[in-house]
Amino acid sequence: MSSSESNFATAKTVLSTLGSIAATAVVVRTVAHDYLPHEFQDYIFSALRNVFNKYSNQLTMVIEEFDGLVTNEIYEAAEIYLGPKISPNTRRLKISKPEKEKHFNINMERNEEVIDTYKGQTFRWIWICRQIESRNFYNPRDMNSTIRSEVRTFELTFHKKNQDLVINSYLPYIINQSIINKHEKKTVKIFTVDYENMYNINNLWAPVSLDHPATFETLAMDTEQKDMIKNDLDRFLKRKEYYRKIGKAWKRGYLLYGPPGTGKSSLIAAMANYLNFDIYDLELTELRRNSELRRLLVATANKSILVVEDIDCTIDLQDRQANRDNSQPGYYREEERKVTLSGFLNFVDGLWSSCGDERIIIFTTNHIEKLDPALLRPGRMDVHINMSYCTPCGFKLLAANYQNIKDHFLFEEIENLIKIVKVTPAEVAEQLLKSNDADSALKGLIEFIHSKQKENEEGEAKRAEAEASDKQENAQKEESQQGNQETFDSLQV
Numbered sequence: 001m002s003s004s005e006s007n008f009a010t011a012k013t014v015l016s017t018l019g020s021i022a023a024t025a026v027v028v029r030t031v032a033h034d035y036l037p038h039e040f041q042d043y044i045f046s047a048l049r050n051v052f053n054k055y056s057n058q059l060t061m062v063i064e065e066f067d068g069l070v071t072n073e074i075y076e077a078a079e080i081y082l083g084p085k086i087s088p089n090t091r092r093l094k095i096s097k098p099e100k101e102k103h104f105n106i107n108m109e110r111n112e113e114v115i116d117t118y119k120g121q122t123f124r125w126i127w128i129c130r131q132i133e134s135r136n137f138y139n140p141r142d143m144n145s146t147i148r149s150e151v152r153t154f155e156l157t158f159h160k161k162n163q164d165l166v167i168n169s170y171l172p173y174i175i176n177q178s179i180i181n182k183h184e185k186k187t188v189k190i191f192t193v194d195y196e197n198m199y200n201i202n203n204l205w206a207p208v209s210l211d212h213p214a215t216f217e218t219l220a221m222d223t224e225q226k227d228m229i230k231n232d233l234d235r236f237l238k239r240k241e242y243y244r245k246i247g248k249a250w251k252r253g254y255l256l257y258g259p260p261g262t263g264k265s266s267l268i269a270a271m272a273n274y275l276n277f278d279i280y281d282l283e284l285t286e287l288r289r290n291s292e293l294r295r296l297l298v299a300t301a302n303k304s305i306l307v308v309e310d311i312d313c314t315i316d317l318q319d320r321q322a323n324r325d326n327s328q329p330g331y332y333r334e335e336e337r338k339v340t341l342s343g344f345l346n347f348v349d350g351l352w353s354s355c356g357d358e359r360i361i362i363f364t365t366n367h368i369e370k371l372d373p374a375l376l377r378p379g380r381m382d383v384h385i386n387m388s389y390c391t392p393c394g395f396k397l398l399a400a401n402y403q404n405i406k407d408h409f410l411f412e413e414i415e416n417l418i419k420i421v422k423v424t425p426a427e428v429a430e431q432l433l434k435s436n437d438a439d440s441a442l443k444g445l446i447e448f449i450h451s452k453q454k455e456n457e458e459g460e461a462k463r464a465e466a467e468a469s470d471k472q473e474n475a476q477k478e479e480s481q482q483g484n485q486e487t488f489d490s491l492q493v
Contacts, residue, residue, distance in 0.1 A: 059163060063154040074171060077178035078154050082125055083107045084181075085114050103185045118170050124157040183303065188272050190279040193296060195286060204299040210279060212269035218401055219270055220263060220394035220425035225385070229267075232383060233275060237358070249349075250357045253380060257368040258387030261426030264364045267387070268307055277360065278304045290343030297347055297356075305360040312370040341372060349380050389422045398425060402432035403441055410442040417449045421456065 065075045083106045086093070092109035108114060110129040115122060130151045158166060191205035198204065216226050236252045243250040256264045272279050280300050287293055300306060363381060365371060375381070390398075392415040400406050418428075431445040 057160055058157050059160045061156045061166070063156060065152045073175065075152075075154060077171075077175040078125070078156075079107065080178035080182050081174045082114050082116070082127075082154075085116060090114055103187075118173065119165065121158065121162050121165065123162075123166075123170065126155045126157070128153045128155055183276055186276065186278075188276060188278060190272075190281055191300075192281050193283065193286065198292060198295070204296055205280060207278070210269065210272060212266075212273070214266040214269040215273055216270050218397070219266060220390060220398045220428070221267070222391055222393050229271070229383075229385065230274065233271065233360075236360075237275070240357070251359045251361060253361045253382045254363070255368075255376070255381040255384045256362060256364045256387055257384065258366070259389070259424060260366055261424035262387035262389065263425050264387050265309075267385075268305065268362055268364075271360065271362075272305055275303075275305070275360070280304055280306045282306060282308050284308060284339055284344075287339050290339055290346075293339050293343060293347065300356060300359070302357045302359065304356075305362060307362045307364070309364045310366065311363040311375075312365045312367050341374065345374060345380065390418055390425045390428050392418055394425055395428055398428050398432060399442075402429060403438045405438050408438060408442060410439075410446065414442065414446060414449070417446065417453070421449050421453045423449055423452055427452075 063075050063078060064072055066072055090108075090112055092112050094105075094107045094109050096105045097103075108125075108127045110127055113124055113126045115124055117123070130153075132151055156166070162170075188210045189207040190210045191207050194203060194206040216230055219226060232252075240250055256267060258264065268279065271277075278301065282296065284293075287296075297306075363375075368376075376384075395414060395418055396406070396411070399408070399411070427448070428445065431448050432441050434444055435441040
């Protein structure tokens, strides 16, 4: 046998042996995954990793889910970043889709690995899950964790030479990408306060998907006003460094005022859909003290809209703490333990306003004249938006939305009526909904506006009559008082 043939046979034997070993390893790995308990799998894989790590130039970083009782930001970022990534070594993925969510949630399965590349370097990720049975262990995310808990970690393995790259560039990149991915894929939600969990900061707010279809394109507002709001929002999003430079909290306050039915709630929904921000609906009348308000506000997330509707009637904005009479009985003092004006304003532009970034605060009111001037001063509500009665521009948009028409011979008559009669966009929309036939709907709207005009005129006449009656009554009282005084004076003489 020649030397070349001998070498070929040797190589063939080696390759065959390596193939057998690889096949055996695959079988062992499959059997371990399918039949061995997770605890035993963790033990075996951990031992094997420790053996190989002793002779390796690789460095492994362990990223735990919690830092004490506080969520580990790097863990959450890695979970979002690695979810959609699949490498040749990945065999199992978890997929879910909560009801009313827009996108599928894809995550790594336990003990699976993902190979990622960044700036030409290779990084290997493994998601490790270990079961722990201990009544002393507490997982803030798991209500049953005091009985049986799962400790979750990511192991990031890379060449030792890339340690600085990982810490200074790769991990910050992952955090930034996770924020972008989470924001792009999330479904806008509206949060309400769960008053039964007021002392559990992780469950203060209960979310529900916001299915409100309002957009700036469908709002019955003047185009210039809508463009102003959108431009203001766009400018706000781009000014993070500017706010930091001037020493101001990165927030923006809006006051929406106007009569009921002018679209204040629709505008809030349109802003949330435009920004892809969640809404936190705060009902101040249910709060008993300023400390509860602070707890709720700290629990809100960044990139969110905090809404306090009907601010003029949801809270008696008086600083009761300053005027409290400590001599009153205890039950009176307990009744007066409410959110105060000073406590509320401290959140709007005081120290507590800096607890969070990229937040929108919106107050709504039907009666701006009833608000305390302290709430309206510059710096608290940055933008005041008058939600007025329906305009010709708003009517045309509603007609296009509800009847799919952009022009009609009745438009001119309706526009002239809307200029002189106060009707809200909600009233116009209600009339347009009454018929699928455009002619019938528009004629019905004209009849409604005429009846509204007649009601307004009758109301004005009654008010004028009442004012005249009051003036006459006051004049008679003055004459009576003057006659009584003259009689009294004559008797004195």
